[in-house]
């Protein structure tokens with residue numbers, strides 16, 4: 001099997017230009033960008049020129065080019081399904097930005113076709129392969145916080161309209177806080193706790209039409225969610241996502257509560273440097289006589305301990321999941337940010353919308369195989 005895989009990138013917008021293309025060119029030695037493609041050809045040409053990428057192709061050409069091993073789909077969510085299916089039909093592996101589909105059917109069709117064709121599907125987010133989340137997973141596996149009882153995922157603020165050059169799509173079908181920011185915290189929670197069994201959720205649209213920069217846009221998706229995930233063994237987790245709050249006292253975005261302590265991850269979208277992992281342990285709540293101290297428990301925040309990250313990783317390392325998928329293809333094993341996991345994540349995201357629409361709990365239909373920890377030298381070896 002070849003050492004360096006050739007990547008055809010579809011979508012040369014914000015995330016492609018800011019993160020994926022520079023990261024792949026600089027950090028991941030097992031792949032090279034062979035061609036770029038975008039509906040807006042000038043965008044692809046200027047990105048190709050900036051990085052010395054030899055080929056700018058049309059959609060038909062990129063799917064038909066026999067040189068390309070993997071299609072990296074960095075387009076908008078509405079077309080992920082169509083383009084991922086087309087890539088698989090052309091005999092190419094696929095790595096897609098999130099979500100894998102807009103609903104369970106799109107995501108499960110994609111992984112079914114990949115299985116039929118014996119091809120790999122990978123999907124963002126891959127931040128759970130980074131040092132912050134991997135450190136959390138090690139804390140859990142080492143038993144530092146005891147048996148896991150519950151968790152909380154929260155990300156509430158006043159929308160992304162001020163951080164993106166063309167933000168209207170955030171309020172259209174395929175986005176909203178659940179499909180756009182939900183995949184990070186939800187993937188991490190599932191990575192820590194295992195497959196979900198049932199979901200409840202209440203929420204809706206807080207502000208419509210939405211003022212964005214110099215205009216208003218119609219909001220097509222829920223912008224506020226108060227949800228609960230129940231796991232097969234009865235444990236549960238709360239999920240709060242909103243773009244309708246002027247900030248919120250969220251605390252760390254992902255929190256896991258165990259019998260012997262609690263675990264806090266500061267930012268669900270940070271791969272390494274700058275990611276803060278803390279624990280609060282029962283043993284630190286005891287006084288000199290070994291009794292739980294009222295004074296300490298009422299100021300418990302002061303007793304949080306910083307956990308050093310298990311490996312060095314840049315803060316922003318998009319492409320890590322694709323890099324790991326290529327190694328998995330070479331080794332003939334399942335990849336970590338894999339399609340089955342992304343399909344389960346997609347079902348959870350869409351299940352919350354179904355629960356809001358029906359006012360009833362949503363029963364999950366999919367599951368996933370447990371995903372192991374990353375080797376601690378993976379990121380440095382791939383440079």
Ligand SMILES: NC(=O)c1ccc[n+]([C@@H]2O[C@H](COP(=O)([O-])OP(=O)(O)OC[C@H]3O[C@@H](n4cnc5c(N)ncnc54)[C@H](O)[C@@H]3O)[C@@H](O)[C@H]2O)c1
Nearest residue numbers: 011012013014015016038039040074075076077079097098
């Ligand atoms: N921008 C971010 O901060 C960010 C962060 C993480 C993930 N993402 C994800 O990355 C994906 C892209 O987001 P973005 O912010 O870069 O969007 P964007 O609108 O800036 O870029 C998308 C690009 O895809 C192109 N495109 C759309 N349909 C196409 C088609 N059929 N064929 C060829 N090209 C097509 C568009 O012309 C555009 O250049 C989304 O799934 C988003 O959820 C974005």
